Amino acid sequence: ETGVTQTPRHLVMGMTNKKSLKCEQHLGHNAMYWYKQSAKKPLELMFVYSLEERVENNSVPSRFSPECPNSSHLFLHLHTLQPEDSALYLCASSQNGRGRNEKLFFGSGTQLSVL
């Protein structure tokens, strides 16, 4: 166990559905991240939260909406997704989120399929 828990593990949704991905970290870290992992492509950073403040938004479409109510929980709200959004969505945490020398601890991901 990495100390980062994601639910659900698998999600199938239609393009008109609204769903949310949940992430919880038990490591006492101050920063949390959402990454997208598509086949044959590098991990793509989507959002970074440090001390519950969003510090990075990598030009992600508005149909993805993150929420960080506290330093231990992170959500990704999904609305009106497209089939090309099907991917593995990974949550990660790190100690501070602003330094150059930080290890990321990843959850197991949510495998999302958009029909």
Place this chain on the structure above:
Amino acid sequence: GESVGLHLPTLSVQEGDNSIINCAYSNSASDYFIWYKQESGKGPQFIIDIRSNMDKRQGQRVTVLLNKTVKHLSLQIAATQPGDSAVYFCAGPDPTGNQFYFGTGTSLTVIP
């Protein structure tokens, strides 16, 4: 733009042999690198890291080598075991230090 990548998408080795996975990067100012292992159905797991003031760092059965002159790093796995079968990523910071670039990964298959 800056990038971190891997040389080979796949690598097959015999059980018991040593494995070498390579990674190249473009930003000469990068000062910290991490290797991750991702098994099927799991997220990436930290293996070992190295700072730019070092050329080599050893862990349990793993060694990372950093060649700053040619901007190349490698992960060596000694006595490769079936449990080492996974995708291996190198990651390095972007110039701002706010995020890591990840390579596309090398899929290592260990042949019994």
